[in-house]
Amino acid sequence: MAKRIDLKDVDxxxxxxxxxxxxxxxxxxxxxxxxxGPSGCGKSTVLRTLNRMHEEIAGARVEGEILxxxxxIYDRGTDAVAVRRTIGMVFQMPNxxxxxxxxxxxxxxxxxxGVRDKKKLDEVCEASLRGANLWKEVKDRLDKPGGGLSGGQQQRLCIARAIAVQPDVLLMDEPCxxxxxxxxxxxEDLIADLKKEYTIVIVTHNMQQAARVSDxxxxxxxxxxxxxxxxVEIDDTEKIFSNPTQQATEDYISGRFG
Amino acid sequence: MSERIEQRAPGSEGEEDPIVPSSSPVPESTPRRAPSSRRGESVFRFLASGSGVLVVAAIALIGLFLLIQAVPSLMANNANFFTSPEFSTGDANNLSFGIRDLFLVTVFSSVFALVLAMPVALGVALFLTNYAPKQLSRPFAYVVDLLAAVPSIIYGLWGILVLAPAIEPIARWLNTNLGWIFLFRTGNLPVLSGTIFTGGVVLAVMILPIITAVSREVFAQTPRFQIEAAKALGATRWEVIRMATLPYGRSGYIAGSMLGLGRALGETIAVLIVIRASTSPMTFSLFDGGYTFASLIASAASEFSQPLPTGAYISAGLVLFVLTFVVNALARVIAGGKVNG
Structure with a gap:
């Protein structure tokens, strides 16, 4: 289920x-x-190329390979819609x-x-809500509109929606x-649980959060x-935050800029 | 919920707040500027609230005028005003008028127009907001808006000279094959053109622009994050429309349709030209003829010399006034203040 991602010379x-x-x-x-990374450094842009969501902006294109x-996923015969069906995404604003x-x-x-079987849908609904740690809070109001939940509940609902399709990869764009x-x-607790089953890529402005949740x-x-x-560099989280190889990384994580 | 948040976010509240505390510790500048700005404030308030009151007063006065003019004639009326199909005002001493047929012809033609125009407007609005390339969407929207600028007399001429003969075969087919449905059975006219059916088609074209414009406006405002939510799940373009655009824009679409209905109810000259008069009562068929409120009043306008017969027409106008008022109010309620079309 969980898949490996390789970016090669991506522009x-x-x-x-x-x-x-x-x-x-x-x-x-x-x-x-x-x-x-600091605002405008392209981290969200890179995330959005992983499920081809950046294509929603006119004139966007990618060179290199994303495997x-x-x-x-950018092969000529591959449809963006098909790509997105196997890659879940959670956005900054609960939506x-x-x-x-x-x-x-x-x-x-x-x-x-195209799944229509009601029994199957109900099963997946419960499993996904349990997976997103939301089941206990909403099991009595499954028929109420999703807009009526609190912000945190809405975001977990979005995560449940993303994992309901058993995606190969889960992308999170500043989810908190x-x-x-x-x-x-x-x-964050949920992310720790989810990584047992899914490949997760998360963009965050919060360095403590990156240190807490990521490998x-x-x-x-x-x-x-x-x-x-x-x-600039990518490495084990522990190494990046304790002993980065690049001066720019050191400056950023120690709060000297950004 | 989330729409509200987004609408409020760019609002002025957040920007003004920090200014207030920063200006309060500097008391000198405040008293010097206060008198002139306060006077400007009160003048502006007077102008703004005055204009508001004026509009409300104008509507109330129009209603009052209609009522005062109508009451004497209603008192002198020999027929039941609500159930009588006849409208004879030739003899001022023996008035006998009712609005049954006027009401039916008005509602039948307008609702039929709405039934025809709503799906087309929905399609056009969705095409303009979701499918048309940007270079095409603007001029196309402009052309649709132009439909609203065509004078209604032109619609009337086109309706009776071009459209009526063109759609007569369709009317004949419906009458022959679906005549067992009351809407399509033979009506009170000897022919199948110049009927409510014909008038409804003309009205549909006339109200298409307003419904399209309002719907297009609302669909275009669908929050980006809603659209992204659908797209990220792998929704195709049509599925995005179904999951995000339509739920968001539904109330606006219905409100726009109600505004269109209001326009159709009050349309005068095109209806007067297109729909033939009939001597016998309305039979609930689309192939009936007759007058709507507006077309009857317009047709009699040259004979408004005696107060009592005139009052009879004014009472018909009063009913139309209330009818359109109700439809427009309904549109506002459905839109929930979202649309100002």
Missing amino acids: IYYGAFHAVQNVNLTVIPRSVTAFI LDGEN PFPTMSVRDNVVAGLKLQ SALDPISTLAI QTGFFNLEATGKPGHL
């Missing part, structure tokens, strides 16, 4: 603007990889479908894949930045505004 452009340059990295299955278990019930939110992805500390803790950390930086962002 990302928005029209004429060179957004990210020459990224090479590997994410191994059943691990958490965190991307950190999912060896298969290039459940507000008028859909909690249950329908969770199984929305399955329904897109709109949440209070207690909800943040709940999500591997990549530091992105940019030389100046308007210049492309690049991956």
Whole structure:
């Protein structure tokens, strides 16, 4: 289920603007990889190329190879819609479908894949909500609209929705930045559970969070505004935060800039 | 929920707050500026609230005018105002008028127009917001808006001279094959053109722009994060529309349709030209003829010399006034303050 990701010589452009340059990295299955770095360094852009969500912006294109278990997701015959069905994504802003019930939110992805069997949908709904640590809180209001939950619950609902389709990879784009500390803790605990089954890539502004949840950390930086962002280094989280090889990483994690 | 948050975020509250405490420790500048700004404040408030009151007063006065003019005629009426199909005002001493047929023809033609226009408007609005390439979407939207700028007299001429003969075969087919449904049975006219059916099609074209414009506006405002939520799950374009755009825009679409309905109910000259008069009562068929409230009043406008017969038409106008008022109010309630079309 969980798959390996390889980025080889990846360059990302928005029209004429060179957004990210020459990224090479590997994410191994059943691990958490965190991307950190200052605003505008391209970490979210790189994350969004992993499920081709960046293509929603006109003029965006990718050079190089992004391989999912060896298969290039940018191959000519590969459809972006098909890619996204196997790669789950959780966004900065909790975004459940507000008028859909909690249950329908969770199984929305399955329904897109054509699953109609009600028994199966109910099973997956419960399993996903349990997996997202939300089952106890919402089991009595599965038919209430998803927009009625609290922010932290909504974000866990979005995680349940993402894992309901048993994705190969789970992408998280600053999943806690709109949440209070207690909800943040709940999500971080959840990430620790989820990595037993999924390959997780998370973008975060919070370095402590990266240190807490990830096995591997990549530091992105940019030389100046308007210049492309690049991956400064990527290594075991422990090593990045205790003994980085690059001076820029050292400066960033010690709070000297950024 | 989340829509509200987003709407409020760029609001002025957050920006103004920090200014207040920073200006309070500097008391000197405040008293010097206060008088002129306070006067400006009160002048502006007077202008703003005055205009608001004026509009409300105008509507109330129009209603009052209609009522005062209508009451004497209603008192002198020999027929039941609500159930009588006849409308004879030739003899001022023997008025006999009712709105049954006016109401039915008005509602039948307008609702039929709505049934035709709603799906088309939905399709056009979705095409413009989700499918059309950017270079095409603007001019296309402009053309649709232009439909609203065509004078209704032109619609009337086009309706009776071009459209009526063109759709007569369709009317005939419906009458022959689906005549067992009351809507399609032979009505009170000897022919199948110039009927409520024809008028409804013309009205549908006329209300298409308003429904399209309102829906397009609302669909275009679908929050980005809703669309991304659907796309990240691997939704195709149509599935994104179903999961994000339609739930978000539904109330706006319905509100726009209600505004269109309001317009159809009050449309006068095109209806007067297209729908034939009939001497016998309305039979609940789309192939009936007759007058709507508006077309009847317009047709009689040249004879408003005596107060009592005139009052009869004004009472019909009063009913139309209330009807459109209710439909528009309904649109507001459904939209929940989201649309200002």
